Structure formats: structure tokens, C-alpha cells
Amino acid sequence: MRLTRYFLPVLKENPAEAQIVSHRLMLRAGMIRQQAAGIYSWLPLGLRVLRRIEQIVHEEQARAGHIPVLMPTLQSADLWRESGRYEDYGEEMLRIKDRHKRDLLYGPTNEEMITDIFRGHVNSYKDLPLTLYQIQWKFRDEIRPRFGVMRGREFLMKDGYNFDIDKDAAIHAYNRHMVSYLRTYERMGLTAIPMRAASGPIGGDNTHEFLVLAETGESEVFYDSAILDLKLGERVVDYDSREECEGIVQEWTAPYARTDETHDAALFDQIPEERRKSSRGIEVGQIFYFGTKYSEPMGAVVVNDKGERVPVHMGSHGIGVSRLLGAIIEASHDDRGIIWPEGVTPFPVGIVNLKQGDIATDGACEALYNTLISKGLEPLYDDRDDRAGAKFATMDLIGLPWRITVGPRGLANGMVELTCRRTGESQEMTPEAAVARLVQIYEKH
Template sequence: MRLSRSFLPTLKETPSDAQIVSHRLMLRAGLVRQTASGIYTWLPAGLKVLRNIANIVREEQDRVGAQEVLMATIQSADLWKRSGRYDAYGPEMLRIKDRHERELLFGPTNEEVITDVVGQELKSYKELPQVLYQIQWKFRDEIRPRFGVMRGREFYMKDGYGFDIDYKGAVDTYRKMMLSYLRTFQRLGVRAVPMVADTGPIGGDLSHEFLILAPTGESGVFYDGALDTLDWLADPVDVDKSEDLEKFFNNVSSYYAATDEKHDDKAWESVPVERRREGRGIEVAHIFYFGTKYTKSMDITVAGPDGAPVHPEMGSYGIGVSRLVGAIIEASHDEAGIIWPDNVAPFKAVILNLKVGDETCDTLCEALYAKAPERFLYDDRSDRAGAKFADADLMGHPWQIIVGPRGAKEGKVELKRRATGERFELTVNEALTKVLSA
């Protein structure tokens, strides 16, 4: 993409209503614009980031055998009345009526819809387990939307639902989802620590929130410092073997990590003092086992091994895709702007032409751009060099390929790594190899 023809409206000044770093930088870097309270339009660069995150989430869900569906955003109130949640959910639910006075709602979550669909189609335990997921827009009418996409009313989310014939199967699915999530965050270039979380009124002992550690996090967290460097995925896991999943889960669970609500002072004392960490975290995902809550209330059964009707065991598995955009920025930025992880960035690199109109610079930049026009942003504006450098840092491209008259004559460019500030003087081919292989 050529910057001179792009819709990437950057701002020099920080908007006065933006309270946290991610909100300020998302506005300044031209990722989003607010259209109503807690509701945003995603501009081209922001949409690229959103899609990059969603694609990684999708690939890792598919990798463990989950299947993608797409449910409607508008749901029938009758389904929620069947489950008993319609009146209990609260004012966060946007309730509406159509022209025939039928009660509808804009979905804040999808347990009722997916349970109804599965109940209509699955008849036997032989058809289980099933894990179905979608990546879809949701709406919750927050009383005080704030912090940009971190606490908006409309948000983009991956929500998944597991169906198993018994508790053992549901536990396997739960562990499989935890593995998938850790792989997802590893590919996204962030460390999201799984923390034992409160299960709420449903009860049970299977609930984990995944939190990205950041000073602006809403949740207080306590965790074993060994988690800062631990590679949970070092050992291969066969997701079709219960014993492999159990070993993986026990390894993760052996290190203390909990949110405020589940903090255990006695267990905390068993962590070596030098490894105790306290801080703040941003919740970006939640996995949750809730058994037969919905299959019972909605009277959904399948035939068990002995022919008797069985209510399938369920779990829900969510990742906040749009929330992750803000969370990644909160965890990865400096005074100059965003520092995107490679797999998330809207562009792999920006090509900075420091002397537009110089034949040698123009020719070299065009040759570079032609190698990967879908992955490179070409700053072909006639602006001064300082403005180009400032925008490149603000937008957070992992690499900057800097082309000036002196180097261009020798067939060389300067390559800057945004995350570290390292600079390299390289030939064109060397620079391309380094950027495209990262």
C-alpha cells in the first residue's frame, strides 16, 4: 500500500478523551474512530490487525479439531426464556422488538443459540464430542464505556462451546482449549498467563482467565515468577490422548497464578519469596466449564451408551479479539508509539523514501515495494524525513526500510528494528531476506 493513497489518518495531538495508552495510540495511529459511545469504526490499518489476530485464533482452534460456525447477531428472546436468563441478565442486554412485536435481542453471548442448534441435530453419544466456535460481533450495553476498545459496548469476540457426553470428556475438551489458547497467544507475540478464576454462581473448579500483564490492567494478579520464562509448549501434546492433555494441564497448574478473587494466601506462601509476583492484568480470554446448566434448562438430551437420555456436558471458551488489539498495545509500546509483534502488525515493514523525486531513491523503493506490496507500506509522501520517522514509530511497523540518496547509489538501505531500535546497513536482498523471514 502506498501511504500517499492510503486512508491512514494519523494524529499529532493526543485526543483529550483518551484515558489510557492503547486508546490514545489507536486514535493517533489511525486504527479506529469513535462513532458512538463505546462503538468504533475500524479503519484499514486497524482492520488488518483485527483480521490478523482473528486468523491466528481461527487456525489454532481448527488445529485442535474445533469447527467454525457463524451465528446471527440478533437472537430470539424465547431461547433466553427457555434457559431462564432473559430476565436475569440485566440492563447490559440490548432488548428490541420487530415490527410484529416479537421480542428480540442483540446477542451478548451465544450459549442459548448453540445449545438449541446442537439439540436439534445431535441425537446420540456417538456424535460427541463437538466443539463449535465463531468469531462474531457482540453487544453489551456497558453503563460507562471507557478505555476505547478495552471496555466498549460493541466488540469482536471468538466464542466457542464444547459438548461432551460426560465429565471426563468435558475436562479433556477444557484442557484442549487451554492448549489452543496458549499456542494462540504465543503466535500473537504476547504472554497471557492462565490464572485460576472465580466460577461465579454456577460453581465448579474449572475456570481460567488469561491475562496479559500490564500496569493498566483492571484485575489484581498474583503469580509465580517462573511463569515469566516458562515455555508451556516445549513438550509436544497429542490432543487426542487424555494422558497427554492431563500431563500438560498439570504442568501449567503446578505454578501458582490467580486473580484477586481466587487468591489463596496459604498456597501463596509455598511460592519461594524471590519468585512471588504481584501486579495488574488485562483479561483477554476466559475458559469455563459449566456442565449441564443449559442442556438441562433447555431440555436437550442425546441417547447415552445404554440408550437412556443424557444431558451433554458443556463448556464455553472465549477470546476477546478486538480487546486484544488494545491489550497488545498496552503491553507493547514506548513513548514514540506502538510496537507491533510481527504476526499482528498491519504491515510487515514500512519503506521510507527520504528523497522522493530522486531517481535512484525512487527506483530502489519501487523495486522493494514490488517484492511484497501486500505486506509493505510504502511512504512515498514528499514530507520531511522527521515526519516520516515519527509516523513510522507511531504506527509500530516491526521493520523500517530506510532509503536515502547516499545508500541508494551503492544499492544499500538502512534497516531498523522497531522493537529494539537496532539498525543495520544492508544490501537490498539482505534486507528483504531479514524482513520477510522474521
């Protein structure tokens, strides 16, 4: 993408309304625009990151064998009356009347609707196990929306629901989701720690939240620092294997890690002192097993292998997709701006032309631009007629992990400069070497 043909409205000033760094940087980098309290437009740069995050979620869901569906944003209140949650849900549920005075609501979560889909189409244990998920907009009418996309009202969430024949099978689904989520967050460059949690309005006893450590987190967290050493890395997981998934879950849940809601000081004190940590955390996902809480009242039953009609065991599993942008920025930025991990960056690399209008420099930039596109690494090319300092400041602010700087002085020796946003280190090399290096870096993303 050429910047002269793009829409990247960066702000020079710090917006007064932003209290935390991710909100401030998302506004300054021209990623979002507030349209009402807790309701945002996604400008081109923000949308690119959102789509990258969605893509990683989709790929990891597919790997775990989960099937995508898409439910509407608006739901009939009648469904929620069946589960008993319509009255219970409180003021966070946005209730709507249509022109015929029928009660609708903007879905804050979808246990009822997915259970309705299941009961309408599945009758036999032979069609289990089944996990359906979606990435769709939700609305929760927060009384005080704040912190940008971190606590918005209209927000994008991945919500998935497993249907299983019995508790053991459903616990495998729970474990499978935990493993799949660990890999999902790792690919985004995040360390997200699973912590035993309280269940809230979803229900169920088994539930873990995933928290990213950051000073601005809404929760206080207590953990054994040993958990920070765990990585899935390149490990190939057989998601059908109950043993393998359970083993990974045990590995990740053995070290103490809890939020203030479930903190147990006596247990915490048993950790060796040097590994005993407390911090703040941002919740970026949660998984639940809640058995037959919805399948019983809503009649989601299947015939089992003995010919008996039994309610299915269910769980639900969420990832805060739009919120993740905020969490990633909170965890990865410096004074100059955002530092995107390679997995989620809006563009893999930026090209800065130091002398726009100079034939040789323009030509070298164009050649680099086209070569990178042909390698599947579409760069953001700053082809504006502007000062080098302004171009560098924009690239630093928007946080592309790599920058290639092209100027007449380097080109005289056949060289360009490749700079790492995170370390600030620069290396002179030929354009071909820079491309080869980027191809190598992005191969695993």
C-alpha cells in the same frame, strides 16, 4: 500498500478523551474512530490487525479440531427464557423490540443459541465430541464504557462451545482449550497467564481466565514468577491426547496464579519470596466447564452407547478478539508509539523513501516494494512527498516491527537501512539482504 493511496488518518495531538495508552495510540495511529459511547469504527490500519488476530484464532481453533459456525448478532428472547437467563442478565443485555413487538436481544454470549443448534441436529453419542465456535460481534451495555476497545459495548469475541458425552470428555475439551489458547496468545507475542477465576453469569465451577500483565489492567493478580518461564514454543501437541493436554495444563496451573477474586493469601505465602509477585492484569480470555447447566433445561440430550438419553456436558470458551488489540499495545509500546509483535502486525515492514521524486530512489523503492509483495510480505510504502522526520515519526507511531529506509546516499553504495522498531538498531545492507532477512524473520509467523 502505498501510503498515498491508503487511508491512514494519524493524529498529531493526544486525544483528550483517552485515559490509557492503548486507547490513545489507537486513536493517534488512525486505527479506530469512536461512533458512540463504547462503539467504534475500525479504520484500515486497525482492521488489518483485527483480521490478523482473527486469523491466528481461526488457525489455532482448526488445529484443535474445532469447527467454525456463525450465529446472528440478534437473538430471540424466547431462547433465553428457556435457560432462565432472560430476566437474570440485567441491564448489560441490550433488549430490543421489532416492528411486530417481538422481544429480541443483541447477544452478549451464545450458550442458549448454540445449545439450540445442537439439540436441533445431534441425537447420538456417535456425533460427539463436538466443539463449535465463532468469531462474532457481541454487545454488552456497559454502564460506563471506557478505555477504547478494552471496555467497549460492541466488541468482537471468539466464543466456542464443547459438547461431550460425560464429564471426563468435557474436562478434556476444557484442557484442550487451555492448551490451544496458550498457543494462540503466544503467537500474538503475548504472555497470557491462566488464573483460577470466578464464574459469574456463565456458571460452572471450573474456570480459568487468561491475563496479560499490564499496569492498566482492571484486575489485581498474584502469581509465582516461575510461570513466566513456561513457553509452548515449537512443541507439537496432539490435541486428541487427553494425557498430553492434561500434562500441559498441569504444568501451567502448578505455579500459583490468581486474580483478587480467588486469591488465597495462605497459599501465596508458600511461594519463595523472590518469586512472589503481584501486579495488574488485563483479561483476554476465559474458559468454563459447566456440565449440564444449559443442556438439562434446554433438552440437549443424546442417546449413549447403552441406548439411554443423557444430557450432554458442555463448556464455553472465549477470547476477547477486539480487546486483544488494546492488551497487545498496553504490553508493547514505547514513548514513540506502538511496537507490534511480528505475529499481529498490520504490515510486516515499512518502506521510507527519503527523497520522493528522485528517480534512483523511487526506482529502488518500487523494486523493493514489488519484491516484498512477491514474497508474501506486503509492505507499507511511505511514498508521500514529506520530510524524513515526519515519515519516521509515522512509522514509529503505527509500530511496524521493521523499516527499510531508502535514500540517495546509501544507494550510491548499493545500500539501504533495515531498522528494528523494538531495539531501534539499524543495519546497512543491500536491498536483497534486507528482503532475505525479512523472509527469514517472518517464516515462523
